[in-house]
Amino acid sequence: MRTDTTTISTTLAGTTTTSSIAAVRNLGILAHVDAGKTTVTERILYLTGATHKRGEVHTGTTVTDFDPQERDRGITIFAAAVSCAWAGHRINLIDTPGHVDFADEVERSLRVLDGAVAVFDAVAGVEPQSESVWRQAERHGVPRIAFVNKLDRPGADLDSAVNSIREHLHPHPLAVHLPIGAEEAFTGVVDLVGHRALTWDESGTLTEGPVPAHLAERAAARRHALDEAVAELDPPALEEYCTHGALSHATLTAALRRLTHSGEAVVVLGGSAYRNRGIEPLLDAAVAYLPSPLDTAPAPSGDRDRQRGADRDGQHGADPQRPLTALAFKVTAAPTGRLTYLRLYTGTLRKGDTVLDTATGRTERIARILRVMAERHTEIDHALAGDIVAVIGPKTARVGATLCDPDHPVLLEAPVSAEPVVTVAVEARRAADTDKLTTALTRLAEEDPSLRLATDPDTGQRTLSGLGELHLEVAVEKVRRDTGVEAVVGRPQVALREALLEGVIGFTYRHAKQDGGAGQFAHLVLDLAPAADGFTFTSTVTGGRVPREYVQAVEAGCRDALTEGPLGGHPVTGLAVTLTDGATHPKDSSELAFRTAARLGLREALRACRLHLLEPLAEVTVTVPEDALGAVLGDLAARRATVQATSTTGHRDHDGPGSPGSHGGPGGTARVSALVPLAELFGYAGRLRSRTQGRGTFTTSLAGYAPASASASGPASGPAPASAG
Template sequence: MRTTDTLAVVRNLGILAHVDAGKTTVTERILYVTGTTHKRGEVHDGTTVTDFDPQERDRGITIFSAAVTCCWGGHRINLIDTPGHVDFADEVERSLRVLDGAVAVFDAVAGVEPQSESVWRQADRHGVPRIAFINKMDRAGADLDAAVASIRERLHPAPLAVQLPIGAEDAFTGVVDLLGMRALTWGDDGEARDPAPVPDGLREEALRRRRLLEEAVAELHPAALEEFCDTGALRTGTLTAALRDLTARGDAVVVLCGSAYRNRGIEPLLDAVLAYLPSPLDVPPVRGTHDGAEQERTADPSEPLAALAFKVNATATGRLTYLRVYSGTIEQGDTVWDATAGRAERVGRILRVTADRHARLDRAVAGDIVAVVGLKGARAGATLCAPDAPL
């Protein structure tokens, strides 16, 4: 059974964006880079894993929130690819309730767009920490600085870019990692090359931007400020820890960039997910009431069960109820209490889902996002808990 030690290597993550910003392509490249798929799914030819519904493949947009699981750097990432179209805002709202963190995807040409602003405000209401990915850096007119400025003007006062593009528009080949002070580049086939020294022509600019990043973080983070005042600079470890704290508190937004279509920038994006976004252990306990008394549950498999149903789908394998397990353990055959409807339900099969593909599990524990077969009446938004410890 999973322990709290291994909960530290779980990320429950959403991908948020305006329609056509490229978030489904970002998701597909994450699946490819992590080895979950062996072919790059493409929106334009209907081969994506996450847009598996016929309507989605026909229209080229995400309607339903697909649940995807992948692994990177010894971590398990439970990923929700949410709709970007304004007509499906309710689907986004339900998904945000179960996320611990999110990647907000922006178009490098358009910057912040109306629906990206709307979904950002939704994430604010749910207290979801975010990092930003400026996508489509290979497009004509792509401008990282302008996109960051649009975030600052319309969404958040402290977007902090941790990368510098190498090349512009069609010549975009990679990024300078401002924390590691190294060049990360990709070949024409989208495969990552070995990290290299910062190109001579970019070194001065990279050092300038690293300095600006250190100054911005020092202004926002007391421990970083103390080190900056003492030494005149920030160590990379201090900078990383401070960025994680600032992200968790919502006081800053780490900004990365790339081209998902060309498979450039995905590996450092995944590294940033692990470095800056919280695990289930890092988020506050869930709270509820029983007989008028407030109860709380922490992310611990030994606690009584508390789970939220955030989506219900009718599929070829039966009625699937998607759950976020906040505490406790749920096993096949268990009886659970639907506190919303006031009735007992029996758990059938438990599945780990990669869009329309399912792998059977013996159990799900705190921190998991899974689908369950056999819950006949549970609806999206239902709270499921242990019968002897209702919430």
């Protein structure tokens, strides 16, 4: 069932009709680490003819995990875009990371995707990072279908996985498959929508046939339950169900598509990507149920005051005849040049076009347009609205930049990067390599906005901040490999926050400056109070004592002051500021004067308040052999952990027949969920391995902030000196 991709790709690339855009699917593969995202992607590429050999994660032969570090570590680190064709449709796929340290890669990808396939382990069900990426997709309004992978594993159960989805993610998972065989005997599925059996032999060849007699009764009952569940959720289907007591194939398919687009339900399929079972129906479902660029909402625009003229209403339907609007969601340095990955929302982009970077006001020339296949590229002459491509030419475009027609400037909403939580000091071992290292780190921060490069004001050291220990480790190793510079890295430090415990009322600040010419004058009265989270600003000034434009400047100045708190220069959070009064001068007052007054005044006001330090907490899920549970719990207690739940199973988890990382042996498996201060998790992987003889694993996700201990408020508040260890 492999399709002729050459004919389809040529047809799609050579047309500019609405029907060609309707035949595009921009999809992401989302999952918890080790659920099988990359294997699913590799099987899709092989089945559609995009590759001619099945790539395997454990042999380092995958297309999407092409970076040396990804192959060495056996995990996806960087979101990789690929393109293939299926049933007359072009599918642009982005294989996203599953590790929490690279959640920002997922965030940037979701910003430009129209749909997603969420992959779940048939034994583990919904895991911590599964839930995180699902919520990310939910925030972006990305419709999803679910693929329960590894149904060939011991202990695999599709119904349990569906119940896990219902309990943790979505109230209405709709399973459209019934497994044929269980665990190692899993050979196929009953397609409840098409009422047919799909089975695969050991070579992965698909055979379609009637439903097996021993499953006919269960399949009929499951189909009836599916019809009933869909009818309850979809009014057009309800009418037919009430009339006939069942839904036709066409009605059910159309209803599932509507429910997927609206997010009211999620279609659930099953299979085993490692054994090449279930990929064809997954592709069919992606084409049938997930939206095309024509089905999605217009791209959200950014600050309207910065849109500079045309298209200020933010309506950007996927129309190739409209002026160009594209969003840069990824930037990488490649041997062929600087690659800028674009999602086109409107218009047609042609080689040689000049585009405007709205954020900077610079124009850039598009030298080449590339159809992306991970690290390999195929040059094309043009790309249409709704497509995802890479371009060579723009020299200064950053992640989140809007590239558009110079005569029709538009500013799209940029992806928001997560705040870093871990910082290390980075130095070149040889002084002669300092400039080279700084240049490499700066370029790396441009490619990955979740990395922050700074200079410590006390030590003068260069510091690199990121989303986790592994995130920074990967970044520094990339610099070493790309430049040959031997970098020395200091001990990781967590990013603390300062929060208000007790505020002040009626704090008055007067800013007056006169040094020749026009002066600066601003008078403010501020109330400061604790807030649940973040920062809020309100104004209760009446009578025009502080003009509206000055009120906006006061808010901006307050936000400037939040970058450094009085306890240790950490960012301030949990603060509500109210501007209650003020005064102006007829000549010397200005927006600059009020912004400066707010910045200086709030910093002084914070010194009069009671604050405390907050440290980041991680939600940790540890999976260990049952006989090691006591030692692991003791170690977690020593790390100031708050254990939330423990559970045990009668079998030990492993990755499935023939897959790397599988192990046998008697005994059960224990799973512990706990909240642990992030500072206590440095080096935990090695400690866990030693306590479980290499059989324990853990995953983390950022869970928020909590009051810091005395140890956290000491040395961990700033970057440690760089050292070799």
